Amino acid sequence: MQKAFPACKSLGNLNYEKLWGFLDADFASEVHYCEKCYRVFPNNPDVDTCRECGGPRYKAGNTINRAKQACASFVYANVERQLKNLLQSPGIWDDIKRNKSQILERHVDTPHLITDITDGRIYRELLSEGGFLYHNCNITVLMNTDGLSLYSSSKVQLWPVFFAINELSPSLRFARENIILASIWQGKGKPPMQQYLGSLCSVFNNLYDAGIVVELDNKETSVKVKVICGTYDLPAKAAVLNMTQYNGSESCIACEDPGKVVKQGKGHCRNFPFRENNDKYPERNQDNVSLCMLNSTPNSRIKGFRGESALLKLKDFTIVSGSPSDYMHGTLLGVVKCLMNKWFSATESKSNYFVGNHLKIISKRMNSIQPPQCMKRLPRDLEQNYTHFKATELQAWLLYYALPCLCGILPEIYLHHFALLSEGIYMLLSDHITNENLRRAEGILSKFFQDFCDLYPQGNCGLNVHNIGFHYVDYVQLLGPLWA
Numbered sequence: 001m002q003k004a005f006p007a008c009k010s011l012g013n014l015n016y017e018k019l020w021g022f023l024d025a026d027f028a029s030e031v032h033y034c035e036k037c038y039r040v041f042p043n044n045p046d047v048d049t050c051r052e053c054g055g056p057r058y059k060a061g062n063t064i065n066r067a068k069q070a071c072a073s074f075v076y077a078n079v080e081r082q083l084k085n086l087l088q089s090p091g092i093w094d095d096i097k098r099n100k101s102q103i104l105e106r107h108v109d110t111p112h113l114i115t116d117i118t119d120g121r122i123y124r125e126l127l128s129e130g131g132f133l134y135h136n137c138n139i140t141v142l143m144n145t146d147g148l149s150l151y152s153s154s155k156v157q158l159w160p161v162f163f164a165i166n167e168l169s170p171s172l173r174f175a176r177e178n179i180i181l182a183s184i185w186q187g188k189g190k191p192p193m194q195q196y197l198g199s200l201c202s203v204f205n206n207l208y209d210a211g212i213v214v215e216l217d218n219k220e221t222s223v224k225v226k227v228i229c230g231t232y233d234l235p236a237k238a239a240v241l242n243m244t245q246y247n248g249s250e251s252c253i254a255c256e257d258p259g260k261v262v263k264q265g266k267g268h269c270r271n272f273p274f275r276e277n278n279d280k281y282p283e284r285n286q287d288n289v290s291l292c293m294l295n296s297t298p299n300s301r302i303k304g305f306r307g308e309s310a311l312l313k314l315k316d317f318t319i320v321s322g323s324p325s326d327y328m329h330g331t332l333l334g335v336v337k338c339l340m341n342k343w344f345s346a347t348e349s350k351s352n353y354f355v356g357n358h359l360k361i362i363s364k365r366m367n368s369i370q371p372p373q374c375m376k377r378l379p380r381d382l383e384q385n386y387t388h389f390k391a392t393e394l395q396a397w398l399l400y401y402a403l404p405c406l407c408g409i410l411p412e413i414y415l416h417h418f419a420l421l422s423e424g425i426y427m428l429l430s431d432h433i434t435n436e437n438l439r440r441a442e443g444i445l446s447k448f449f450q451d452f453c454d455l456y457p458q459g460n461c462g463l464n465v466h467n468i469g470f471h472y473v474d475y476v477q478l479l480g481p482l483w484a
């Protein structure tokens, strides 16, 4: 029987209550920065003008309880305390110990099988003799940040930064109560990411070097923490890595492909054409990335970099392998959503792949399917809601419903093409990925990329399709299945 994959969740799916709860009293600290040049102000509250540009620190005449209000600030939670509380919560350390011993057994019994992030090459190296995880009590985390609109109509955004502990079993790892909320920024647009993440990197460098002392199994135990990767959608990723936006030249963090400017409608856009092996651009590595970062500025970019990223200061962190392509935004909310719009949207009615006039039948077929109990409920009615499908619904559509619902309606060449994506992603989402599966997924996703350019207007073949076709399999080898 088909296996049901876990619901697709971003770490950002927390409620506001939890988000603001951590701001209580002594749980958080506020760091002020200059609104004009983003320089962070020193702790001393008497410094009220920016050393760099003379910009003001406080809002004029605006005080709460006689305290001056900062023009701009980041709010940081006490990560050490959250970690300590979490590790000491009932059942958590037992789960970590159980999971760790299973990982070790698995690596001996099935050295090439990938079932979780802990089977990826990065984790295996950390576990080997002399590695960071060779010491039994150390743990690793995964980072995530994304902008959330405060109200659906407002431009005010919240940018929380979250961490999840990789050693927890998946159901506990992504549970709301076990996610570390490290900081929040609120404002219009995006936070000045390098300054915002800079302070967090110092916190995590300390957790990497000195660690924290936690009472585990009635014993004071020192636990060190290492960040191994971060996931973000493409715009957030460009901001975090201090790179050109995804529609700019050399905007891929895994390779130096410049892409190509092509005509789209009345304007132009950048696509990333398929390339044969001997025609591919070089892959990036840590040395080359840090060299480019250190020598570039926003006005003189080098290979897509606009200057240093805060992540360069994160100890023992490898930027290229630690910045995997984000499956939820890239595949589901990116490519799958884009293809549904192509097939169903009235503006495409002159295209070969347009089947929007059959939406009723497709919808009826889907509603007649009775999924087994182990699966989450059906996506909402397709005809009414496909433009608002959430990631979990798009995943169900990609993996289970699209092919039988579109069979005999979508021209065969497009249906077969979509089947490549469906099968390739299905394999990379499994919690039992063999070497053989990886090679097969690599072949079919590369074919998906190659044919995409021929079947759809070339302007649609952007960085998301490039990542699926060229980089997903590599990142699965490094960091485990897509869901992890």
Ligand SMILES: [Zn+2]
Residues within 6 Å of the ligand: 034, 035, 036, 037, 038, 039, 050, 051, 052, 053, 054, 055
């Ligand atoms: Zn300033």
Ligand SMILES: [Zn+2]
Residues within 6 Å of the ligand: 252, 253, 254, 255, 256, 257, 466, 470, 471
């Ligand atoms: Zn690339």
